[in-house]
Amino acid sequence: MEGHNDENVENHSTTLTNKQRGNELTVRPATLDNLSIHQLAAQGEISQMEIHLSKDCSLLNSLDERGCTPLMWAAAFGEILMVERLLEKGADPRTLARERESALSLACAGGFVEIVNILLEHGVDIDSYDWNGGTPLLYAVRGNHLKCVEALLRSGADITFEADSGYSPVALAVALGHKKVQRHLEDHILKMFRGNGS
Template identity: 55%
Template sequence: MEGEREAPLNDGDNGELLKEENENGAEGAAATEEPAGTRDTGNGGVPHRDMQCSSCVEDGTNALLKPSAASMDRQRTSELSTLDTLSIHQLAAQGELSQLKKHLRKGENLVNKPDERGFTPLIWAAAFGEIETVRHLLEWGADPHALAKERESALSLASMGGYTDIVIMLLERNVDINIYDWNGGTPLLYAVRGNHVKCVEALLVQQVIENHILKLFQNKGLE
């Protein structure tokens, strides 16, 4: 009726109302709570996986990602098959020593065989900084004095790449440090252009030694 007041709630009604509000608040909090196992642990926002999730990943997804022994064998067989189709020049450039040695056994003097550009296996190995391949090729009889069609040499290409150890190894074989290519470039010039300080030092030392020896011979001839 109009003007009639609602009856005040008794203590029992108050308890029921509070209980209902608490339950609704708990449900709301549960709905907004972060998923278990992904709560921020203060390590830069990286989610933390609980032990149960980790074991699931290890037993499930990781197991699928691990390659089987059969697939690894197939991959290795494919790689070996690819290596078998490469030329001695490609093998030298890639430093594939075992395959290179296998190919060189197939014929005489293949160690100095030039490709279409006149590059020998030694020139290719020196150009790509394959020091162990260079060492073995020299031991197998590779000619360090060989020149390609445009007068490229193992020494000039090693100097261009800054491969000091290879430069020194070739200098020990008495290669000509003043050899020039089609562009008029010398090993020293390429080392300077590339800012390869150690190569420059090695070449300059060798040049000083050769000039000194040359003067000694000239002076002896004048006596």
């Protein structure tokens, strides 16, 4: 996590340095008018998204070059109001991108538990796996997102599913040193065994 923060600091300081040097004057800033519906979804620009959809409703479930929908972008960036609006308008939460990523797995990877809960209420496949062998639960564990792990387990996520690397959710939590997540997964397994024994 520390490395990630350092990277953000470096990127931020580079941006400031470029601005100070005037290097960005040659680059025209993107205006909301020329952003794609996917970019608008990622930025939570609901009113602009509505304008796009009023002109062309097929954009609602349109795929970008990676096969991602506007809903996936909104889920990945934690834009809860955008997620709710897109679903109200009929966005399909079950769509899988080219590498089988789902809105649920993207929300879990980002630790956005409110979005995870909304998507679960819309009947998405809780155990969908992508071409990396990742499931929403594995992404939540990898990101150390305890609340997402709890929400997935409450909704019946498969705790035995292993990634292509051979890691189960518990083994992944152990390997990454995510103690609270590990404890919660182990408690869940114990409850399952007690439930089956009675």
